[in-house]
Amino acid sequence: MIKNINNKIYVIENDLAANSTLILGKKGNILVDTSLFPKKAEKIKEFSKDISGKDITLVINTHYHPDHTFGNIVFDCPIVANRLTREFMKKMDVDYFKHLNMENVEIKLPNVIFENYFEYEDGIKLVIYNGPGHTLDSSYIYIESEDILIAGDTIVTGIHPEIVPDSNLDLWLNTLENMPKSLNIVPGHGAISNEIEIENMIDYLKKIKQLKEGSISPNKIENDPNFKDRKHPELFKWSLENLIPS
Numbered sequence: 001m002i003k004n005i006n007n008k009i010y011v012i013e014n015d016l017a018a019n020s021t022l023i024l025g026k027k028g029n030i031l032v033d034t035s036l037f038p039k040k041a042e043k044i045k046e047f048s049k050d051i052s053g054k055d056i057t058l059v060i061n062t063h064y065h066p067d068h069t070f071g072n073i074v075f076d077c078p079i080v081a082n083r084l085t086r087e088f089m090k091k092m093d094v095d096y097f098k099h100l101n102m103e104n105v106e107i108k109l110p111n112v113i114f115e116n117y118f119e120y121e122d123g124i125k126l127v128i129y130n131g132p133g134h135t136l137d138s139s140y141i142y143i144e145s146e147d148i149l150i151a152g153d154t155i156v157t158g159i160h161p162e163i164v165p166d167s168n169l170d171l172w173l174n175t176l177e178n179m180p181k182s183l184n185i186v187p188g189h190g191a192i193s194n195e196i197e198i199e200n201m202i203d204y205l206k207k208i209k210q211l212k213e214g215s216i217s218p219n220k221i222e223n224d225p226n227f228k229d230r231k232h233p234e235l236f237k238w239s240l241e242n243l244i245p246s
């Protein structure tokens with residue numbers, strides 16, 4: 001499903017799948033995250049042309065995870081990402097694809113690299129910041145003129161966040177505390193929302209930390225609205241396995 005936040009920003013969302021965001025620029029359009037599927041990325045390319053008559057001239061990856069980067073392959077334009085995103089993608093090998101139940105994946109690495117932040121302007125100005133936590137390379141994009149924050153997986157709405165083996169809860173909380181309290185937040189997964197989701201994520205991760213430390217009981221967490229109202233409990237189970245390896 002495609003939702004527009006305003007006449008310049010469109011979000012391509014679909015249940016569990018990662019959101020992609022299309023930003024209409026002056027000379028060309030900008031795409032944040034390319035989805036797991038090259039076919040879907042091709043459709044977004046067509047949508048860009050249909051809605052504005054313009055091609056996508058810049059791609060941004062919020063982090064290395066496949067559901068945000070594997071559609072890169074269909075784009076010939078510059079692909080911007082944090083230095084670590086490129087490094088982590090370079091390390092993807094046969095074993096990595098196997099663990100995803102995928103074979104012969106042709107990936108395309110980001111080719112414009114930044115360390116802390118990256119500014120881009122084409123009729124609309126956006127700034128990409130490295131905000132580690134979900135993964136070390138996680139980045140988010142702020143468009144001040146529209147008050148829109150494209151959060152990557154640092155924020156998810158309505159479902160449990162993915163706490164992966166390389167997540168760092170303290171860095172993640174620090175990133176959330178420093179994010180712009182934007183009126184429009186595009187999460188990595190889930191529906192478009194607002195600044196309340198920053199507070200929800202902070203609350204969630206703080207409780208996860210307490211659970212890990214043993215200062216809050218699993219029973220209390222299960223009945224907490226910020227946990228029980230989120231869909232896909234299997235993600236929560238998986239996160240716990242990553243946090244507390246047996």
Ligand SMILES: [Zn+2]
Pocket residue numbers: 063065134153162
């Ligand atoms: Zn992710």
